[in-house]
Amino acid sequence: VLDLMLPGLDGLEVCRRIQRDRHVPVLMLTARSSETDLEVGLAVGADDYMSKPFSPRELVARVRALLRRAERAPASEDEPLRLGSLSIDAATRRVRAAGQDVHLTPTEFALLHKLALTPHVVFGRRRLLEEVWGYRVGAGERTVDSHVRALRRKLGADVIRTVHGIGYALDTTTL
Structure with missing residues (x-):
């Protein structure tokens, strides 16, 4: 508190x-x-x-x-995250949505995994750039937007919620 x-x-x-x-x-x-x-x-x-x-x-x-x-919450990264119909296995880097394998690039996987570890928590672009890409301030924040668009195309438009002016959060209510 x-x-x-x-x-x-x-x-x-x-x-x-x-x-x-x-x-x-x-x-x-x-x-x-x-x-x-x-x-x-x-x-x-x-x-x-x-x-x-x-x-x-x-x-x-x-x-x-x-x-x-x-x-x-999973005790370790060895346990797959299960959020509704979405399963994210960090050990095998495998993602399944509604029982179907979903092919993600390594960066898309890292971004999805980061958001899925704390669903509904809003992450700003700068924080995501630092924690997913390892970039520091000054890097192009719009790269986050393009990867979010790609994840939405592959997983569904409502899976990642935009909080305007703040950032993105995984929305498990749609899974």
């Missing part, structure tokens, strides 16, 4: 740093309640977002839900 308005610290930057090396479930608490604030909080890596004032019972219920999702 992370308070966005930390004294002397930027809660968004703290969340970015927490998520940099590995995924840790984060529930962000804040007095900010606009839709834009929510989108930014989720884009930097928060799994859930609550505005103050909030019910303590709701907070406990949301933390429990986050912990349940974290427990269901």
